[in-house]
Each structure stands twice: as structure tokens, then as C-alpha cells.
Amino acid sequence: MHRLFSTLIKEFKILLVDKTGITILFVMPVLLVFIMTLIQHEAYKSLTQSGIPVLLVNNDNDSLGLSIENGFRKFSICKLTVDHGKKYQNSTEIKKKIINGEYLVALVIPKNATNVLRENVGGMVNVFFDQKQISQKASGQVKIEIIIDPTATKSFVMAMASGLKEFIASIKTKVLFQLMGEKIAQLTDADKKTILPDKDFFVYDESYASRNTNKTYEPNAVQHNIPAWAIFSIFFIVLPLAGSIINERSEGLFIRMRTFPGSYLSILSGKLFVYFLVALIQFVMIILLGKYVMPLLGLPVLDIGTHWIALAALTVTLDLAAIGYGLLIGTLFNTPQQSAVFGGISILVLSALGGIWVPMNLMPQVMQTISSLSPLNWALVGYYELFIKGGDWYAIQFQVLKLGLFFIFSVTISYRMYKLKLRKY
Secondary structure (H helix, E strand, C coil): CHHHHHHHHHHHHHHHHCHHHHHHHHHHHHHHHHHHHHHHHHHHHHHHHHCEEEEEEECCCCHHHHHHHHHHHCCCCEEEEEECCCCCCCHHHHHHHHHCCCCCEEEEECCCHHHHHHHHHHHHHHHHHHCCCCCCCCCCCCCCEEEECCCCCHHHHHHHHHHHHHHHHHHHHHHHHHHHHHHHHHHCCCCCCCCCCCCCCCCCCCCCCCCCCCCCCCCCHHHHHHHHHHHHHHHCCHHHHHHHHHHHHHCCHHHHHHCCCCCHHHHHHHHHHHHHHHHHHHHHHHHHHHHHHHHHHCCCCCCCCCCHHHHHHHHHHHHHHHHHHHHHHHHHCCCHHHHHHHHHHHHHHHHHHCCCCCCHHHCCHHHHHHHCCCHHHHHHHHHHHHHCCCCCHHHHHHHHHHHHHHHHHHHHHHHHHHHHHHCCC
16 A cells, blocks of 8 residues: 555656646647637537528529529528629639639529420420320420539538429429419319419428437537547547656666565556546546536537436546556557657547547448447447437446456556566566
């Protein structure tokens, strides 16, 4: 016990003396989480509030063009600019605006688009009622030009195209029924004009799925980024921990400690406990940042749920997994430079695979399978269950188990490598 207590005091003194190390361990993670969350929040807000700049050149000015125009005005992610063929006469001028970044997407509706639509649909109606084959070619096609900024994401372009097709299908259906009504009136000698109600039959009610039936967790930049970047920051404790272990070995302290009575495990436990407390303090600071500091800047308040025991268990095993990984790297490598390079790059790779940088649902299926092997992904899935999906202990117990087993695996491999290195001294 005396050896353990002495090691605790030694490690705390080393940390307090190293001002740069204190900054890296505490200030840098908070800055990282703060900056990344603020950036993501602004990007999210630009989509939902200010909108993405879209140019609509409506040369038709009739039913089809006006339907598309009114539809995109209701498209919440679009900041729509409409020109009725007065300012932009050709595609060259529009492409210059796109390249200069004034608009992300431009839609060009040609002249007489509605007339062509009516003629084509009218031909279909005549064939239907007269039971004859089409004896003449269609009047033509309506070519709607979509000009896209090459930096635009594929998902946004697909959303735009989907909305455009929806608006066209809507007006096409209305024209079809209107012409059919007029044809029926002619055949029955009815003196009535068909008037179709301009009203949607479908109402969309959006909601977010949650394991907690009493509460809905609405996702936002804070809920997503706080746990993700907290995990990323905590795993970077690997670098100072591995460096400390290697320095003790290279400076001869490792040999002197072997001469002390008792087990080396007690000394190592003291070192690991200090870094465990550091990782725990890091997490608490980041959580407090999300709950009390970010709301002062206009960001949403971090909701961590109500399952405190589950949250504590997940956080403890996350810290242990990071410490175990640092111990493993410190045991495998012989110089601080080797451990720093491998540790830093491996954490970046594991975080990329684990969904820290790119959400898992955007990855190919093969990468999603590989992602499930990253300990950062296990922790991230657990925090998403608690912070976003309203989960409890039963929803994260498997993630806690995997993180705990990863810690045991890392310590076991480190101990075996420690035994092998003893033969060199």
C-alpha cells in the first residue's frame, strides 16, 4: 500500500510540474470539443435556418413552372432565388454564378413546358377514350436543366432531384385528371367544368424514434459531437501514459524499481490510477461544457439522460480501455518517438473507423463491419444510446462488456511483454 501511495504522489507531482502536459490533457480536449461542436452547429443551422442558396430560372411561368416554384419555396433547406427569364438568358451566365459560389444548385425550366405537358397528357387521354393506338408522335419532351456546384454533396443533389420529381408528378396528375374530366364532359354532353381541389391528401408527421416512450430526444450538433469528441480526447491520454512508461524504462528507473520490495504491479497500478482520474476529469469537464457553457453561446443544452449508473459504467470502462491501450503501447515500443507516432496515428485510424469523423450510416457496408471492431465505436454507440436514443443499462451493457474485455486484453498482453523484457535486464 505504501508503494501504491508513493506512486500516486510521484505521478501527481510530475503532472503538476509539467505545465505543457497539463494544457494538453485538460485545455486542448475542451477546446477541441468546443470548436468542433460550434462548427457543426453552424453547419446544421445553415441548413435548417438560413438555407442552401438555390437559383430557379422559371421561363415557363405557367402551371408546371409555378408548381415547381411554390414547391421549392416550401423546401426548408433551400434559400430560393427566382428569376422569370429576365436576368439569366443562357446557361453560361448561370454556370458563372455557380462557379463563383453564389448558388449551390440552379434549376432552369424551359418555355412552354406546361403546354408541352398538356399536349402529351392530352394525347394519352385521347388514346385512352378512343381506344386507338397513338397515331402521332408526342409533342416533345420537357427538358429541365439542373446545374450543380461540383462541391455539392451527393445526398443534397438527390434530395433536390427527388423534390423536383415530386412537384412535376403532382402537376402532371392534376393536368391528367383535368383533361379526363373535360373529355368525359364532352362525351356525356355535360355542361360542367371539372374543378380539382388544390389540396394535398397526404400529411407528413415527423418524429424521432426513442427507447424512452415518455421523452423524445431531438438530435442536434451538441448531442452528436460532445460524446464523439470526448471519446477522441480521452483516448489521446495514450500518448503521455505510454511516454511516461518508456521514459522510466529508458532512464533506468525501471531497473531501480525492480530492486524495491514488493510487486511491480502495485507501482504500475498507482500510475494507471492517476491517469484514470485524469481521463475521468476530462470527461466531466466536457460534459459540464455541454450542459452549462455552450447554452450561453446559443447552442442547445446537452441532454445526458437519467440513467446515471449506466453512464458511470460506460465512462469508467471507456477510461480503462484508453489506459489499457496506452499501457500496451508503452510496453511494446522502446522510444517515446515510436510510441507517439504509432499512438497518434492509430487513434486517428480507430476514430475514423469508429464513426467519430464520419457517421457509420454513411459508410459502405464493409466499412461498417470493420468499424464495429474499434473500441471508440463501442463507446460512441453506448453514448448515443444514452444521449440520443433514450436507452438504459440494458441498451449499453454489451458495449460496456466489450470495453472492459479490451482493457483486460491490453493489460494481459502488456504483462506478457513486460515479462519478456525482464529477460533483457
